[in-house]
Amino acid sequence: MLGASLRHRGEELLRRIENLDDAAAKGSTAGIPLLHPWANRLDGATYRAADRDLTLDLASPLLHLDAKRLPIHGVPWSQLTWDITSLDSRHVTARLDWSRDELLAVFPFPHALEMNATLRPDGLTIETTLVAGST
Numbered sequence: 001m002l003g004a005s006l007r008h009r010g011e012e013l014l015r016r017i018e019n020l021d022d023a024a025a026k027g028s029t030a031g032i033p034l035l036h037p038w039a040n041r042l043d044g045a046t047y048r049a050a051d052r053d054l055t056l057d058l059a060s061p062l063l064h065l066d067a068k069r070l071p072i073h074g075v076p077w078s079q080l081t082w083d084i085t086s087l088d089s090r091h092v093t094a095r096l097d098w099s100r101d102e103l104l105a106v107f108p109f110p111h112a113l114e115m116n117a118t119l120r121p122d123g124l125t126i127e128t129t130l131v132a133g134s135t
Contacts, residue, residue: 001094001115002077003032006124024078033077034115034128037098037107041072054108062106075106082115090119109133 004020006013017023017030045056056063056071062079066072086093096113104110109132116127 035073
């Protein structure tokens with residue numbers, strides 16, 4: 001899920017990338033990205049979570065690396081497959097199942113993310129729910 005454009009009274013409010021295919025290929029962040037399963041930078045290829053040690057394969061296309069080759073911003077938006085569960089002109093709900101082997105190699109905890117975006121006259125609401133152990 002990526003909020004690629006947000007306009008108010010004709011003015012673009014996001015740092016918009018015109019060519020999303022190029023941005024996806026480069027792993028660029030754009031618009032309103034979901035940074036998951038971590039939003040900041042890890043200090044190396046190894047991290048510990050829930051009493052488990054994990055070593056990441058820095059050659060994985062599922063990792064976004066900074067200039068120092070440190071994992072940053074989780075898995076790029078272009079590598080995550082969302083299923084749209086509800087859609088109309090002012091609302092979208094989607095689900096991401098974190099159960100594929102390659103995703104579990106990055107973050108070994110099965111879960112599902114549910115994202116709900118609703119546009120109203122007074123603003124945009126984005127709600128994200130993580131359901132642990134769910135696939």
